[in-house]
Amino acid sequence: MDSLGIGALARRAGVRIDTIRYYERSGLLAPKSRLPSGYRRYGVIELARLRFIRRAQALGFSLQEIRELLALSKGRDVARVKRAAQVKLNDVEARIAALQCVREGLATLIAACPGHGDAADCPILQALGGDGPGAPQLPETPELRPQR
């Protein structure tokens, strides 16, 4: 029998046992079966699914989004899966662009800072203090967080 207990599954996937049970509670990963004692048993499919969950998480998907992706994979709707990935890609690219903005701002400030002398001459402190010309050009309150 190539079936695993929860501990073996956890070791193979590199997660904690509690995390697996948490995913089960969250409707992400059910055991293949249970022993009469109630012990969970998992097969290779469950291992792959668990690894997928971790990978998708590392890609920036929330558990909710992963739930949706997994649901899509049951429906075999390839087009919708692709669209979901595309949306996430756009999201990631926007974040990269914003961070590159910050990097430029910081790099400029650091380059302009003498590293000694009066605090009034430090462009970094000026940028932090107000919204003068030295302030990093950041998007105005982008709607990244839901404001219910």
Added chain:
Amino acid sequence: MDSLGIGALARRAGVRIDTIRYYERSGLLAPKSRLPSGYRRYGVIELARLRFIRRAQALGFSLQEIRELLALSKGRDVARVKRAAQVKLNDVEARIAALQCVREGLATLIAACPGHGDAADCPILQALGGDGPGAPQLPETPELRPQR
């Protein structure tokens, strides 16, 4: 008097009143002064600071990181400020690199997905299902989460 009550400040910065009080509890933003009644009063400096907090947050900085960023502006030691900014810059660059990794993984999957046909042909679903050649090249269990 160009001083604002908490409600006016909230409206000008586009945040909720509770959020401002929460930031105060968190040591991020103190009122300029208080009326004898206890009412908070804020000036343009506080408004700028609040806007800075929101901007930094939108870029993925946690409140803890923002606290550190803002703490820099209190330091009289310009050299230390510059060094701290440098550390932050490295931090931002690491974030960018990690996100670029994610972007590559997603882009590869999307490019390889026909967007139609059988689910077996979809590399996104394959990446989900197993760890075949189509799986995104992600660092194994990247330390994104503290494992205390």
Added chain:
DNA sequence: GTACACCATAGACTGTGGTCCAGGGTCAAG
């Protein structure tokens, strides 16, 4: 002077993604 918007505090609650603990039951080896 009273109506009404505004503000104060303390503390409870939300959702996300887990993590830990108590108090047991089960499985396999020796």
Added chain:
DNA sequence: CTTGACCCTGGACCACAGTCTATGGTGTAC
């Protein structure tokens, strides 16, 4: 048959970043 590792459930707890509620005080305009 006992020991130790493993597993079960239910519920508490954590950090984060707010959000809401209850209860009561304040500021101002009519």
